[in-house]
Amino acid sequence: MLSGLLRRGVQPARFTQHLGEDLLRGAAALHSQIRKMDDIALDAAKKTAARTAVDQWVTEDTKILGIGSGSTVVYAVQRIAERVWKEGELTDLICVPSSYQARHLILDYNLNLGDLDRNPNIDVAIDGADEVDRHMVLIKGGGGCLLQEKVVASCAKHFIVVADYTKNSIRLGEQWCRGVPIEVAPMAYVPIKLHIEALFGGEASLRMAKVKAGPIVTDNGNFLLDWKFIANREYDWDEVNRAITLIPGVLETGLFVNMATKCYYGMADGKVKVQNK
Numbered sequence: 001m002l003s004g005l006l007r008r009g010v011q012p013a014r015f016t017q018h019l020g021e022d023l024l025r026g027a028a029a030l031h032s033q034i035r036k037m038d039d040i041a042l043d044a045a046k047k048t049a050a051r052t053a054v055d056q057w058v059t060e061d062t063k064i065l066g067i068g069s070g071s072t073v074v075y076a077v078q079r080i081a082e083r084v085w086k087e088g089e090l091t092d093l094i095c096v097p098s099s100y101q102a103r104h105l106i107l108d109y110n111l112n113l114g115d116l117d118r119n120p121n122i123d124v125a126i127d128g129a130d131e132v133d134r135h136m137v138l139i140k141g142g143g144g145c146l147l148q149e150k151v152v153a154s155c156a157k158h159f160i161v162v163a164d165y166t167k168n169s170i171r172l173g174e175q176w177c178r179g180v181p182i183e184v185a186p187m188a189y190v191p192i193k194l195h196i197e198a199l200f201g202g203e204a205s206l207r208m209a210k211v212k213a214g215p216i217v218t219d220n221g222n223f224l225l226d227w228k229f230i231a232n233r234e235y236d237w238d239e240v241n242r243a244i245t246l247i248p249g250v251l252e253t254g255l256f257v258n259m260a261t262k263c264y265y266g267m268a269d270g271k272v273k274v275q276n277k
């Protein structure tokens with residue numbers, strides 16, 4: 001490249017500029033290549049975790065299955081569909097969705113769609129998470145579906161979490177930096193924001209839509225606050241969850257405390273790590 005530029009008679013100042021531009025382009029290409037490789041590894045990890053959890057938890061005794069939301073759950077639904085349509089198993093299984101996304105997945109894969117009116121007693125619910133700490137406290141709601149996800153999980157005898165290896169932390173906030181999602185009544189978001197900040201510090205901000213003007217509106221017609229708590233502060237998440245839930249206008253928090261039965265993590269080496277309570 002250097003000799004090419006010299007041959008073309010490029011002046012030294014221009015030459016340095018070309019060199020800088022080339023280096024920047026090279027670094028950007030390398031960065032995007034590394035990101036693509038990371039995404040492939042993460043997808044493989046999600047898939048392994050989801051398929052393993054389905055095979056261990058969804059049996060012929062499972063009559064009602066809760067279906068969570070997010071990208072990892074897609075692999076769980078694919079595995080269930082494979083067992084129903086290729087392996088001729090689980091033909092009577094009823095799937096209860098936790099969001100529009102989950103409902104569409106169930107319909108797309110031609111599985112039996114249920115609801116909590118007819119199927120309030122769920123045998124097993126499978127869902128993803130944004131972060132899981134050492135006590136199996138979860139942050140959920142990165143995809144904005146926390147309210148229905150929590151209701152479905154609360155109706156399940158066993159709540160199984162599926163995730164890739166980046167979701168596993170000692171303390172919340174180590175990996176997931178977008179805060180705790182909180183679903184709120186639209187007219188109350190400012191007082192709720194101020195209330196949470198006064199109680200527990202940090203900053204709560206209204207989640208804005210990317211391809212729509214204004215805030216995100218959830219499946220239930222509400223707004224979302226993302227509360228960035230103070231990193232490295234030792235919070236009692238059960239207490240925090242209860243206190244925030246009591247603020248008028250709060251519908252639900254993305255803190256899932258004492259709910260998960262087991263977490264399955266797909267690891268970078270292709271293995272699956274299981275976390276127990």
Ligand SMILES: O=C(CO)[C@H](O)[C@H](O)COP(=O)(O)O
Binds near residue numbers: 139141
């Ligand atoms: O809570 C959720 C959506 O509200 C998802 O389960 C969570 O965001 C994890 O998603 P993914 O599997 O895509 O990482």
